[in-house]
Amino acid sequence: MSAPAPAPAEQSSRRLRFERIPMRRIILIVLSVSIIYGVVAGSTATLRTGVFTAEDWQSLFINGLARGSVYALIAIGYTLVYGILFMINFAHGEVFMAGVYTAYFVAVAFAGNGFLNSNPLLSIAILLLVSMAVSVFIAVLLERLAYRPLRGAPRLVPLITAIGASFFLQYTFRGFYGANVRAYPTIEILQGKWTIFGIQMLKTQAIVIVAALFLWFLLYLFVARTKTGRSMRAVGEDREIASLMGINVDRTIVATFAIGGALAGAAGILYVFLFNQVIFTMGFLPGIKAFTAAVLGGIGSITGAAMGGLILGILEAVGPNLFLTGAEVPSPNQLQPVIAFGILVLVLIFLPGGFLGASEEKRA
Secondary structure, X not given: OOOOOOOHHHXXXXXXXHHHOOHHHHHHHHHHHHXXXXXXXXXXXXXXXXXXXXXXXXXXXXXXXXXXXXXXXXXXXXXXXXHHHXXXXXXXXXXXXXXXXXXXXXXXXXXXXXXHHHOHHHHHHHHHHHHHHHHHXXXXXXXXXXXXXXXXXXXXXXXXXXXXXXXXXXXXXXXXXXXXXEEOOOOHHHOOEEEEOOEEEEHHHHHHHHHHHHHHHHXXXXXXXXXXXXXXXXXXXXXXXXXXOOOOHHHHHHHHHHHHHHHHHHHHHXXXXXHOEEOOOOOHHHHHHHHHHHHHHOOOOHHXXXXXXXXXXXXXXXXXXHXXXXXXXXXXXXXXXXXXXXXXXXXXXXXXXOOOOOOHHHHO
């Protein structure tokens, strides 16, 4: 005997359950499965080829860690400003560019008279101070002239202003310094490799990683234990109540921009240790990648920004070779920006708050 046909009420119930499944969820599930399959299949195919040795993977990892350290320092500037003003300062990449590009001329002068290599540590300290000072000046100027008058405006207005300020700074520095790529003078003491815990790495990579860790630690102490740091956290929680408690909100916001600018200036010097050149557009890509790192870690979270920068740097260095070499994609390293911006899109789709960020409702 054949089974009895399902009752109309049961059919209607099944149809309703199916209709309740959001189409967005179905698309996300399919996209997730596709991405996981592509990553696993590509990685497996690459590892089977044996093109890369263990030393090659180690080198790529260290390279990504150093690059990610720079991204993390820039990303902290984004997240500090967002944590207080809830705006994305898209001109922060140009703050990063302004300091290191200005310090380039000091480096050239030092190299010309031999001071750069006869007193390398003092020269690096001076270059770092010049870069940080210029970046702080540009950041504070941006806050005072471009952002403060718009503080009560809808969020879209300062966002558009930040994009305009970014292009303004780019072409202003092009007018001052020219449009050519300039190579930073070589500091002989930074050439060569070190072996640390049995791992060989370039001296510049080791210095960048250690310097970034040191700056993150200083920032943590500053935010956690100083009066200005506590004021920054209070203003980020509720600007009006912080003002009623006697906190100078304007001064706190200026201090936030200054700290972000100082970190960007330091990141600029570390950047030229790795890449050894400057140009007026050099802030754009690192700035967008640092924004991606801030979103990945959770924009508004300093720890999240640092973590996001490291993850992004490692994925950018290792990912193209690991995922695409086995698929016989030519020149996979040229697709590094695809990895970075692909991560940005995926994070915004699957995890809009990032790893450590608070949701907008919680922060409101």
